[in-house]
Amino acid sequence: MSLSMAGALNRGLADALEADDRVLVFGEDVGPLGGVFRVTDGLTARFGERRVFDTPLAESGIVGTAIGMAMNGLRPVVEMQFDAFAYPAFEQITSHLAKLRNRTRGKVELPVVVRIPYGGGIGGVEHHCDSSEMYYTHTPGLRVVTPGTPEDAYHLLRASIDSPDPVIFLEPKRLYWGKSEVDFDAGVPMDRAVVRRAGSDVTLIAYGPMVPVALETADAAREEGWDVEVVDLRTLSPFDDETVAASVRKTGRAVVVHEASGFCGYGAEVAARLTERCFHHLHAPILRVTGYDIPYPPPKLEEHHLPNTDRVLDAIARLQWDDQVDGVVGVA
Amino acid sequence: MTTVTSTGRGLLPTAEPLALLTAAGEPVAAPALPMPGDEVLLDLHRRMVLGRRFDAQATALTKQGRLAVYPSSRGQEACEVGAVLALEDRDWLFPTYRDSVALVTRGVDPIETLTLLQGGWHLGYDPYEYRVAPQCTPLATNTLHAVGLAHAARYQGEDSVALVLLGDGATSEGDTHEALNFAGVWQAPVVFLVQNNGYAISVPMSKQNAAPSLAHKGIGYGVRSELIDGNDPAAVYATVRDAVQAAREGGGPTLIEARTYRIEAHTNADDANRYRDPAEVAYWLSRDPLDRLEAYLRSRGLLDDARRDAVLAEAEAFAAKVRDGMNADVEPDPAELFEHVYAQPTPALREQAAQLAEELR
Ligand SMILES: Cc1ncc(C[n+]2csc(CCOP(=O)(O)OP(=O)(O)O)c2C)c(N)n1
Numbered sequence: 001m002s003l004s005m006a007g008a009l010n011r012g013l014a015d016a017l018e019a020d021d022r023v024l025v026f027g028e029d030v031g032p033l034g035g036v037f038r039v040t041d042g043l044t045a046r047f048g049e050r051r052v053f054d055t056p057l058a059e060s061g062i063v064g065t066a067i068g069m070a071m072n073g074l075r076p077v078v079e080m081q082f083d084a085f086a087y088p089a090f091e092q093i094t095s096h097l098a099k100l101r102n103r104t105r106g107k108v109e110l111p112v113v114v115r116i117p118y119g120g121g122i123g124g125v126e127h128h129c130d131s132s133e134m135y136y137t138h139t140p141g142l143r144v145v146t147p148g149t150p151e152d153a154y155h156l157l158r159a160s161i162d163s164p165d166p167v168i169f170l171e172p173k174r175l176y177w178g179k180s181e182v183d184f185d186a187g188v189p190m191d192r193a194v195v196r197r198a199g200s201d202v203t204l205i206a207y208g209p210m211v212p213v214a215l216e217t218a219d220a221a222r223e224e225g226w227d228v229e230v231v232d233l234r235t236l237s238p239f240d241d242e243t244v245a246a247s248v249r250k251t252g253r254a255v256v257v258h259e260a261s262g263f264c265g266y267g268a269e270v271a272a273r274l275t276e277r278c279f280h281h282l283h284a285p286i287l288r289v290t291g292y293d294i295p296y297p298p299p300k301l302e303e304h305h306l307p308n309t310d311r312v313l314d315a316i317a318r319l320q321w322d323d324q325v326d327g328v329v330g331v332a
Numbered sequence: 333m334t335t336v337t338s339t340g341r342g343l344l345p346t347a348e349p350l351a352l353l354t355a356a357g358e359p360v361a362a363p364a365l366p367m368p369g370d371e372v373l374l375d376l377h378r379r380m381v382l383g384r385r386f387d388a389q390a391t392a393l394t395k396q397g398r399l400a401v402y403p404s405s406r407g408q409e410a411c412e413v414g415a416v417l418a419l420e421d422r423d424w425l426f427p428t429y430r431d432s433v434a435l436v437t438r439g440v441d442p443i444e445t446l447t448l449l450q451g452g453w454h455l456g457y458d459p460y461e462y463r464v465a466p467q468c469t470p471l472a473t474n475t476l477h478a479v480g481l482a483h484a485a486r487y488q489g490e491d492s493v494a495l496v497l498l499g500d501g502a503t504s505e506g507d508t509h510e511a512l513n514f515a516g517v518w519q520a521p522v523v524f525l526v527q528n529n530g531y532a533i534s535v536p537m538s539k540q541n542a543a544p545s546l547a548h549k550g551i552g553y554g555v556r557s558e559l560i561d562g563n564d565p566a567a568v569y570a571t572v573r574d575a576v577q578a579a580r581e582g583g584g585p586t587l588i589e590a591r592t593y594r595i596e597a598h599t600n601a602d603d604a605n606r607y608r609d610p611a612e613v614a615y616w617l618s619r620d621p622l623d624r625l626e627a628y629l630r631s632r633g634l635l636d637d638a639r640r641d642a643v644l645a646e647a648e649a650f651a652a653k654v655r656d657g658m659n660a661d662v663e664p665d666p667a668e669l670f671e672h673v674y675a676q677p678t679p680a681l682r683e684q685a686a687q688l689a690e691e692l693r
Contacts, residue, residue: 024487050487056517061476061510068480071465073488088506095470096477103454103466106672140673164675191678238678 001184006176008150009039009115011184012157013077017047020075023161025052027062027079027115036081037117037176059089063114067096070110077161083118083130090135097166098141112166113157118146119209119259121174121306123299129173130296131260133208136168137237137269144237145190146170148211150180152234155188163190170236172209193240195247199229202253202316205244205270207233210257210307217312226316236266244270245277252283255315257307262290284320345547345559349591352566355619357627365570370634376417376565377629378643380409380622383433385647386442389654390432390449394600398658400451403430407563407595410621411497411527413437414568418576419495424485426465426478426496430527434497438464442650443657452664463492472502475511475524482515482522482579493521493579495572501532503546509553512587516553521579523572524555524587527562529594534607550587562590563621566628593619666692 003011016023025043027035031054034041043052055062059080066076080086086093093114100108120129136144143165147153153171160167188194196211197218206214211232218228231247233240248254254274256267267288274286289307297305352363359367368376387406394402405412412433416425419438427434435445440462447456448467455466465481468474478496485492502508503526515522526546530537543549550557558575560567568590575586593616597604604613629635670677670685677685 056510056513058510058513060473060507061479061514064473064476064507064510065480065483065514068477068482068494069484069487070480071459071477072481072484074484091470091507092473092476096473099454100466101674102672104459104672105453105455105668107455107458107460108466109675143674238674238680241679 001182002179003150003154003182004177004179005147005150005153005171006037006039008154008182009157009171010041010043012154013040013043014046016077016158016161017043017051022073022075023051023077024069024074025077025079026055028057028081029054030079035079037173039115039171040079059086060092063089063092063097063112066112067092067100067110070112071108075111075161077113077115080114080116082128083116083132084127086114086116086132089114093136093142093168094139098139101165102141109164110166111161111164113160113169114167115169115171117173117176118170119172119174120296120302121209121259123302124173125299126296129302131258131291133170133236133260134264134266137266141166142237143167143190143235144170145235146172146208147234148172148175148196148206148208148232150178151182151186152188152232154182154184155186156190156234159188159190170208174209175212178212188234191235191238191240193231193233193235193243195229195243196232197228197230199227199251201227201251202255202319203229203231203244203247203251204312205231205233205254205256207236207258209259213307213309213312214257217309217316220309220313221316224313224317228316239269239273241273241277245274248274248278249281252281253319254286255289255312255319256286257289257312259291259306261293262288263293265290287315287318289315343551343554343556345545345550345557345589349559349561350567350571351561351564352570353564353624353628355563355624357624357631359628365567365574368566368569368573370632372417372569373566373625373629374634376413376569377622377625377635378646379413379417379437380565380625381643382647382650383409383413383437384622385651386436386654387433389651390446391596391600393655393658399446399449401599401601402449403599404594404596405430405433407616407620408527408529408592409433410565410568411525411562411590411592414565415495415497415525415572418569418572419493421463422490422492423576424463424465424478424481424492424494426474426494427467428474428497428499428502429467429469430499431467431497435464435467438462440464442654446654446658450658452662453668472498472505472507472511474498475508476514478522479511479515479518479520482520483518486521491521491580493523493576495523495525495576497525497527499532500526500528500530500537500540500546501535502526503549504540512550512553512555512585515585516555519582519584522585523575523579524585525572526587526589527592528589529592531594531598531608533598533602536607545589547587547589555585555587557587557589559589560591562592563619563624565621565625592621
């Protein structure tokens with residue numbers, strides 16, 4: 001079936017609600033309106049106000065009460081309306097959601113999913129376009145998941161709801177509307193990256209909103225004579241060292257791409273891990289293509305901030321190709 | 333819509349704190365709630381004596397370096413004990429760092445109670461065994477957990493109630509307001525007990541709040557509120573019991589402000605002389621909650637020296653048990669550091685566990 005990511009997520013929520021009475025969906029405007037991105041469209045009508053409901057407008061309250069509900073046997077799936085509006089819930093997420101299992105020596109399990117639409121590229125005004133993944137990936141005890149396709153969105157959401165650990169589920173806003181085929185029996189596992197496109201010369205490592213950019217770049221790179229492999233991380237924490245390192249050992253070159261600022265960003269962690277694991281296979285330093293180290297820009301300027309195919313191609317060009325027989329001389 | 337409690341009042345608290353006993357231990361004229369039964373009063377007395385002795389023992393152990401830190405609740409025993417005895421086994425307690433006496437009153441093993449402050453692990457007991465949430469340090473965050481848990485209880489058709497404890501300072505935190513609002517909108521079976529002990533570390537009430545009372549904050553959320561004398565064990569027990577009963581029967585949440593006083597410094601690490609007058613402490617020592625109850629019980633002929641001595645002896649034995657338990661050097665296992673981060677340790681955590689194990693070989 002061809003579905004948008006929003007549609008696939010909607011179907012994932014509906015199937016989870018159908019499968020388990022302990023699953024509740026709540027947040028701001030998720031009821032009759034169906035969420036500002038319509039991800040919860042029709043769920044209140046189908047499952048009733050008891051299962052799918054609007055809460056008072058208070059993010060800490062939403063996550064804090066979800067924690068209490070999970071302590072008492074429920075499986076809440078809550079929506080934060082936008083990335084930057086999840087910050088009021090930060091204390092509940094980092095001090096309690098992430099830590100309660102550990103604090104209680106495993107006695108208290110919190111199967112809570114916090115869905116957060118994130119990232120830019122949709123012409124949003126300030127506070128609506130943050131890439132906040134590192135705040136969560138830096139916090140032990142959280143799983144952080146971000147799909148790059150509608151099919152992954154469906155399966156990763158179902159897996160996240162079934163997970164015994166709390167999951168920060170980051171939904172790339174700019175991919176909400178793009179449609180593609182969804183196989184409901186595909187069975188996508190959590191915690192595993194996937195090679196979206198095989199190649200032999202260089203590995204592009206991307207996730208969420210940058211997956212299509214990486215794939216476009218791979219197509220464009222063909223014309224330059226580079227055979228590009230694209231790895232979609234899908235789960236940012238825990239990190240799938242195995243899949244990513246295997247790819248980089250094969251290609252010997254890697255570029256990490258993300259929208260968030262580069263400084264102390266996710267790409268730094270990926271580059272460090274790969275350097276530790278693949279150093280002797282590398283022909284070049286691992287490069288990062290990221291947003292600038294600036295607050296998210298206004299809509300008319302965001303195109304200058306966001307990584308695009310040209311920038312990723314430039315990075316590939318800088319990967320010291322001169323040691324290749326038929327290589328292009330780079331400017332490393 | 334006006335919601336009326338079984339005490340007959342509406343959303344607003346009384347102007348003066350509700351009490352059943354005067355500071356001298358005499359029954360007040362025309363009490364708002366019936367006096368608890370004799371058995372309850374004697375149980376309150378016994379538990380308050382045990383709690384006070386436990387608290388003194390924990391303070392002593394801290395001076396000996398056995399506890400990393402101890403926030404004493406001396407002077408607040410009417411709240412610590414009265415509120416907990418008002419709960420049924422199926423109810424839940426959400427305590428703070430200050431509420432160790434509430435934990436032992438609830439029946440949590442005293443050594444397990446002190447594991448957090450002793451530094452062995454963040455929590456020593458199983459929350460589900462006692463229906464006691466972990467003691468909460470990030471102020472007011474537990475108010476939301478209590479509301480969520482209470483809502484889930486009702487969702488699942490249970491009639492259990494959640495009681496959350498918080499301090500006067502914690503009422504200024506945003507989470508308190510979000511929790512009161514959620515509780516009001518959901519009519520969740522939850523009771524908020526604010527132990528107003530006068531200070532948030534060094535900051536007095538005058539810098540914390542401009543409302544006529546902390547209990548007045550309930551009205552803005554449609555939550556019934558009570559202002560009570562927090563050094564009157566009978567009043568604390570009766571009010572919390574009444575609020576719990578109302579919540580159980582679908583009457584929604586209640587906010588209770590109990591006026592009490594922190595006799596000791598904030599913790600052993602704090603110097604209260606820097607911010608408060610010893611005369612103030614002396615005044616509150618003259619309003620001691622245990623003296624008050626003893627005076628009443630003696631006037632009723634329910635307590636004599638023999639009974640009191642028996643309770644004191646029990647308290648000594650309890651303290652000895654705490655001492656022995658805390659003096660036994662039980663070293664926590666470093667391997668456990670990696671075990672409970674996720675349901676299953678991740679590959680990276682397994683590597684790190686192996687690394688630490690190697691270092692310790
Ligand atoms: C969110 C947060 N901010 C600050 C602190 C540090 N702190 C610990 S106790 C305390 C005072 C709390 O006062 P109150 O709520 O009146 O409770 P009490 O300690 O008097 O029982 C402060 C500021 C904290 N634990 N959590």
